[in-house]
Amino acid sequence: MSTLQRQAQALGDPTRHAIFRHVVEAEGPVDVAALTAHVGLNHNAVRQHLAKLVDAGLVVESRAAAGRRGRPRLLYEVAPGADSRWGVAGPYERLSLLLAEIVRTGDSPLEVGRRAGARRHATDGRAAVASAQPPPTGVAADGTAEVAAAMAREGFEPEVRRSGERVDIVLHACPYESTALADPALVCALHRGMAEGVAEGTDATVDELVARDPRRAGCRLLLRVGSAR
Helix, strand or coil: CCHHHHHHHHHCCHHHHHHHHHHHHCCCCEEHHHHHHHHCCCHHHHHHHHHHHHHCCCEEEEECCCCCCCCCCEEEEECCCCCHHHCCCCHHHHHHHHHHHHHHHCCCHHHHHHHHHHHHHHHHHHHHCCCCCCCCCCCCECHHHHHHHHHHHHCCCEEEEEECCEEEEEECCCCCHHHHHHCHHHHHHHHHHHHHHHHCCECEEEEEEECCCCCCCCEEEEEEEHHHC
16 A cells, blocks of 8 residues: 555544644644544543544644654654645745745845754754753753754654764755755755754854755754854
């Protein structure tokens, strides 16, 4: 069975479809309690529906950051590769919105990318309020983790490699391969800007995006954290 067939089958159940739509329309990751309240089912039934959505590649599961006693809560959000035919903005639709912003405003791809990253950072911050305690006063947020998480949501499949205060985030996939082949400078500037926007106000600084052939992926975001700034 193809991925498309599995996704169609998963969304064929009305309750499962309602859960998926709620995840799509949420401003950030949602937990089982929120979904239980939305569909009016018990936690076990909602978890079973979520398991099928995860298996179909429609949503992804993660754990909330530590900060409360007990096991961290599970959080759910739309999978980066979820096909746009299910009412989800796919990677090229997201890219088209950024390109339209460049044309409309006349701003550079780097500036537009920074704004997009800042919006992502703000959205993730709102979603994290209920799931984790904020860092102590005077302690910056973990920018490396935030940049990697933002790149994962865009479909870049990041891998974090850290050596002291230097961080190398390797991007193992390029969700914009065709456009990046046609205009690598534009696409790479957008995504370097996005990383900078996410990192703004954290303990991390983005120094460089080392581009590679998008067909082979392996681009690298070079960051420095803490006193390396």
